[in-house]
Amino acid sequence: MIPINVSPETREQFVRNIITAWHSATSEQQQCGRTWYRTAHELAAMMTDGNPRAGAGVIAALSANKSWPENLRLARQACETGLKSGHFTDALHKAAQIMAGADPADVLPMERKTGQFFRLIANPDDPDAVVIDRHAHDIAVGETYGNRDRGLSSAGRYALLGHCFREAALRLDELPSTVQAVTWVAHTERIAGTGTRSSRRAA
Template sequence: MVPATASEETRERYVRNIIDMWRAATPDQLQRGRTWYRTAHDLASMISEGDARAGAGVIAALSANKSWPQNARLARRAYATGVPSGHVRDALAKVTRIMSGEDPADVLPMERKTGMFFRCIADPCDPDAVVIDRHAHDVAVGEIYGTRERGLGNARRYALLAHCYREAALRLGELPSTVQSVTWVVHTERIAGTGTRPPRR
């Protein structure tokens, strides 16, 4: 498991792993990764009749342990029916609050994956937000953890990995969210063995 604190040597290794994965991207993977959050933003705006911030909040609240197609389908259905379904009670309660007019930033855990996912979708040009999911973790540490515990619920551990993505982005002249999404595409397609079947976020 990644420690909550790490030596400069370890941090540098994580940054290099991220950059190496970025440089392994094909032109197609680079293009798809670059547009990932913009495409999600467009979906958020469409399902919410123009309120991309609320739509992004609903998508993020329904994202845990769901593939992107499942996530998008649940968010569309929540807006279409006015009744969120298909997820655990806590997620559905958050969706209900957001659809009732509460600001997603007051509902979601903003310093963790769900809150960062919301920020990246709501504003694909956010200069700071970065999603650290299981795949982003594995890219940084250079190892596929599979079902092993990654400890991403630990705020300091999450912040450490987010820092490494921001540092990699700085060196590459990119947004942190762009570096994360491009490396996510490369990594998930490597472990899936296909370029057409995106795994769960």
């Protein structure tokens, strides 16, 4: 597990690792990453009859430890008929609150992965939000951790990696979310078949 308080040199190495991953992406991976959150936004709107903010909240609430296809299946079910099982009780409760009219920003942990995921699906042009999942961690650190604990429940560690992606994005003149999504696609396609879970999702 990386320390929360790293040296400026280590922080700079994390930024360089992200930039290297960005440049390793093929043109197809670039295109997939660049359109990922916009496609998710459209899906969120479709499953809620034109309310992408609510749809984004439900998707984000049900995203933890789920592949993208499974995440979407659960979100669609929650929007259409309600959801009583298939996820942690807390996630089900948050999805139900959002479907009942609660603002996702009042329900989700906005400075953590699910909150940032919601922000980007609701607004793919968000200039600051960035999703830090296990793959984003590994991209920045420059090492695939597999099943080892990355400590991303720590607000400080999440903030550190988020800062590194924002700095890399600044140097690349891109949105942080675009850098995260493109590098995510390139990284997960590279490690596919190595025993770590991978599916076509950017978070």
